[in-house]
Amino acid sequence: MGLAGTTAIRRVSQAAGEDMFSRVLVGYDGSPGARRAVELGTDLARAAPDADLLVVAVEGHLPHYGATVGEFDEERELEERECRRWLEEATAYTQARGVAARAEVVSGHPAQQLLHAAHRAHADLVVLGHSGHSAVWGRFLGTTVEKVSRHATCSVLIAAPSAGRGAAGDDSWV
Ligand SMILES: Nc1ncnc2c1ncn2[C@@H]1O[C@H](COP(=O)(O)OP(=O)(O)OP(=O)(O)O)[C@@H](O)[C@H]1O
Ligand SMILES: [Mg+2]
Numbered sequence: 001m002g003l004a005g006t007t008a009i010r011r012v013s014q015a016a017g018e019d020m021f022s023r024v025l026v027g028y029d030g031s032p033g034a035r036r037a038v039e040l041g042t043d044l045a046r047a048a049p050d051a052d053l054l055v056v057a058v059e060g061h062l063p064h065y066g067a068t069v070g071e072f073d074e075e076r077e078l079e080e081r082e083c084r085r086w087l088e089e090a091t092a093y094t095q096a097r098g099v100a101a102r103a104e105v106v107s108g109h110p111a112q113q114l115l116h117a118a119h120r121a122h123a124d125l126v127v128l129g130h131s132g133h134s135a136v137w138g139r140f141l142g143t144t145v146e147k148v149s150r151h152a153t154c155s156v157l158i159a160a161p162s163a164g165r166g167a168a169g170d171d172s173w174v
Helices: 003-015 032-047 069-096 110-120 143-151
Strands: 023-027 052-059 102-107 125-129 155-159
Touching: 023 032, 023 110, 032 052, 032 069, 032 125, 032 155, 052 069, 052 110, 069 102, 102 110, 110 125, 110 143, 125 143, 143 155
Parallel strands: 023 052, 023 125, 052 102, 125 155
Antiparallel strands: none
């Protein structure tokens, strides 16, 4: 989001009082939709300098049927490494914009774990992408975002898909 968007968010949060959103959790799965969520979370954190921004990646893949213990451990290690890489890229993005985000990898069912993480962090806002890794042309609302918005006890913000964003509608941060 550009400067105009950040200014608009600041105006809204000032109108509603400084503490509108002070603990923001972003779910990040490395997808273009999740990048939009990190961008929104970063804008919100910049508009409220005391806000705490937490980026969470859920290592959610279950082992394949018949996998041996060794194969399971190996698969899990790969998934975890992938999540850490996602978080490094997300925190590099926030840091480049002056926001020191915390990052956390958790294991399990993505929607359930995002809800648990939001509860642990006392999040007052969860920001998610419209869709994630399995999006088909980004047309359908993903099951993670659908479940989190249905069960969350705090506000949930769904970032708009990337169409029309940025000068070139660029999907990547690199
Ligand atoms: N494993 C995850 N870790 C962190 N955040 C996630 C994870 N999975 C999804 N999210 C968050 O939820 C948003 C929407 O993803 P979702 O999983 O709902 O869509 P999808 O992958 O297209 O569909 P589905 O998972 O139902 O096949 C992502 O942009 C991201 O913000
Ligand atoms: Mg998904």
